[in-house]
Amino acid sequence: MMRRRSVTAAALLAAMLFAVWAASAETLKVMNPVGEPKTELKAPAARLDTLEGKRIGLYVARRANAFEVMQRLAENLKKQFRDITILGGKEGTIWAKKAYDRPGDIDRLMAQKPDAVVMAMSS
Numbered sequence: 001m002m003r004r005r006s007v008t009a010a011a012l013l014a015a016m017l018f019a020v021w022a023a024s025a026e027t028l029k030v031m032n033p034v035g036e037p038k039t040e041l042k043a044p045a046a047r048l049d050t051l052e053g054k055r056i057g058l059y060v061a062r063r064a065n066a067f068e069v070m071q072r073l074a075e076n077l078k079k080q081f082r083d084i085t086i087l088g089g090k091e092g093t094i095w096a097k098k099a100y101d102r103p104g105d106i107d108r109l110m111a112q113k114p115d116a117v118v119m120a121m122s123s
Helices: 002-023 066-080 105-110
Strands: 055-061 085-087 095-097 116-120
Touching: 055 066, 055 105, 066 085, 066 116
Parallel strands: 055 085, 055 095, 055 116
Antiparallel strands: none
């Protein structure tokens, strides 16, 4: 019952304020606080001609089964490209990220100078 009164009181107050404003000679100017987004389009990164001899970083945003998928990817890449190097943190095979964001995870991976990075994310 109390909640209903507060909604009614708020509606009454809003109606009174609107009536006062409407009766005045002033003009209400409504401004949109959202500006135009400033975006800079960039060309996509050049594709590698081969993965042979390359350093590939694997990064996973920890979600259900994402780590296992990336482990399988690492195994398959190593089988297909004999000179490939898989970069990462956990056991040298993959960079495992917890469900929460740990500052510096991507920086530590990028410090290893990968030629390419595969990121696995899910919601």
